[in-house]
Amino acid sequence: MTQHCTDVLIIGAGLAGMATALSLPPHWRVALLCKGAAQECASAWAQGGIAAVIDPDDSIDAHVADTLVAGAGLCDEAAVRAIVEQAPAAIGWLVEHGVPFTRENGGGLHLTREGGHGCRRIVHAADATGQAVHTALLQACRERPNIALHEHTSALELLTEGAAPRCTGALVQLPGGALQRWHAAHTVLATGGLGQVYPYTTNPATATGDGVAMAWRAGCRVADLEFMQFHPTALQVNGRAAGLVSEALRGEGALLRLPDGTRFMPAHDARAELAPRDIVARAIWSEMARHGLPFVHLDISHRPRPWLQAHFPAIMALCAAHGIDIATQPIPVAPCAHYACGGVLAGIDGSTDVQDLRAIGEVARTGLHGANRLASNSLLECVVMGRAAAQAIAQQPAAAPLPQPVILPAQPPGETAALETASVETAAVARQLRQLMHDCVGIERSEQGLAHALQRISTLRESLPPAASHALRNQLDVCWLMASAAAARRESCGAHSFAAAL
Incomplete structure (x- = not known):
């Protein structure tokens, strides 16, 4: 090498x-x-x-x-x-x-x-x-x-x-x-x-x-x-996150509403839309669950169009690309994974x-x-x-001596086909892993869900094929560490919302 x-x-x-x-x-x-x-x-x-x-x-x-x-x-x-x-x-x-x-x-x-x-x-x-x-x-x-x-x-x-x-x-x-x-x-x-x-x-x-x-x-x-932080307001288009809608909109007066126009944040926190992200994200999540909604609305249409264009040109353009005029229409938003x-x-x-x-x-x-x-x-x-x-x-020395070369074994014949097969398999594992994290290590966690996640992740780590990508190995290790940390913290705190077994 x-x-x-x-x-x-x-x-x-x-x-x-x-x-x-x-x-x-x-x-x-x-x-x-x-x-x-x-x-x-x-x-x-x-x-x-x-x-x-x-x-x-x-x-x-x-x-x-x-x-x-x-x-x-x-x-x-x-x-x-x-x-x-x-x-x-x-x-x-x-x-x-x-x-x-x-x-x-x-x-x-x-x-x-x-x-x-x-x-x-x-x-x-x-x-x-x-x-x-x-x-x-x-x-x-x-x-x-x-x-x-x-x-x-x-x-x-x-x-x-x-x-x-x-x-x-x-x-x-x-x-x-x-x-x-x-x-x-x-x-x-x-x-x-x-x-x-x-x-x-x-x-x-x-x-x-x-x-x-x-x-x-x-x-x-x-x-x-x-403590995985979920951003409260990602633009929702056809069931997916199509981009971030900055928290600065709420800082400048944008209001969160249900589709019928009802404002809900004051019922969740005295700071309403200006509460910290974890509170706003869980509030939106609970309202979506209560009413069976795929998203809620973020409304800043009370601000004049020239002001919006001056302060939020990128968000206006993002929403316009998906047929939403934020000067006259609310923005469909929902929480999604954002910051570790x-x-x-x-x-x-x-x-x-x-x-x-x-x-x-x-x-x-x-x-x-x-x-x-x-x-x-x-x-x-x-x-x-x-x-x-x-x-x-x-303040330290700039250069280090070059270690002795390490010779790795040559790739065996037929290894390319095995790698291609493993690539297909690991893509499927990655999809399973992402859904598992969403279901069990998401905005709301439970003792049972975390136990299931740890058992499933451990099985996937043990059965990972030798030719699997480093990226998937890294994801499995990180998910196991995250689920382990969440299971160990048995009380809700900040971005970690935990419900003990009944």
Whole structure:
């Protein structure tokens, strides 16, 4: 097997990965891996914005307090404060890299409000903040001669050595399908989320939990995987999630209604539409179940069309593409899998249990989110962690000696046909797994359902054919970890809604 050597290997090219790459010393060799195309990541799809204390009437203490409330008492307050305090500097860093945030007429940053926030503190670029940030940083990465961007290149397994494991890189699959061992002095997991283990999700197709599974197998602890956040309002078209409808709409006055026009959120929470996401998602779910509905309505038609076009052009275009004019019609919405609050146990600088391996962004569990992520804290975490990881890495040696080559056995004759057969089989297993997660490890969990999920996932893991894809192996490992964590937490908390056996 051929080998490749670099100073820093960053697995994932979303906001966290690019923030790390751009913050490393310019003379270091950096390999930035994209599992798919560069634009195919959750960061680029994010609509809402980035939470930061900018308004003079706001405060760090208030931002921390809102985060702790949303996290249902399970946040690490020290981690929350450390990240929130760096938010203004993170926004300044993004501005320096050319991110075109929406401005007030006087030139200052325009701030909007989202559910769970006590005031306006969301810096945004209209309603396509992720796209604006991703475009600016991707261009900056492409202009850096020390950063090599590798699209359609997947990490399959982390390489480790020693009894107390040290990460030395990753086994990588190149665009043509060939495998290569990539060695690095420092490896950074920035692989994003795991929404694709559910049938309905806002996540891109690449979000299959690879980073969590690889890190766990390499010796890292994971935590809080029971806290899968379901976004309350995904656009529903023909029984599927056709796109995300930003929480910022509710921040600007959109109301949730039943098809007959009845507003229901005040009956579920005093904060009504501005309650944290887990509360709104469960409220919608319960109303859909009670009335036998495939969706509810999100209505912002009381706002004038020019205002909507100025503030939510991307959402207007998304809905219009499906025949919905949000200036005159309500939007059909339902909850779907959105954000993993847990992940690989990591410090603010991404440090993990495995030496020379860091985990940043959604794949990491820093304690910022606790049991439920506060809106627009995730892009903030990506920037803060990416910059902190780069700073910590830069204080270490840049290069590591290349390990001795490892010779793998040649592929036996007839193996290609076996791989094709296994591909068909594993696609069927993946479909079964997604439905199982939806039914048993979804918005509402039960003791019986989780026990069934664990038994079924264990059986699938044991019977997986040797030629099965690494992606499916990762999904099975992640689903088993999620179901195990959910079964172990025997009370409802945040995004985890648990009903004990009767």
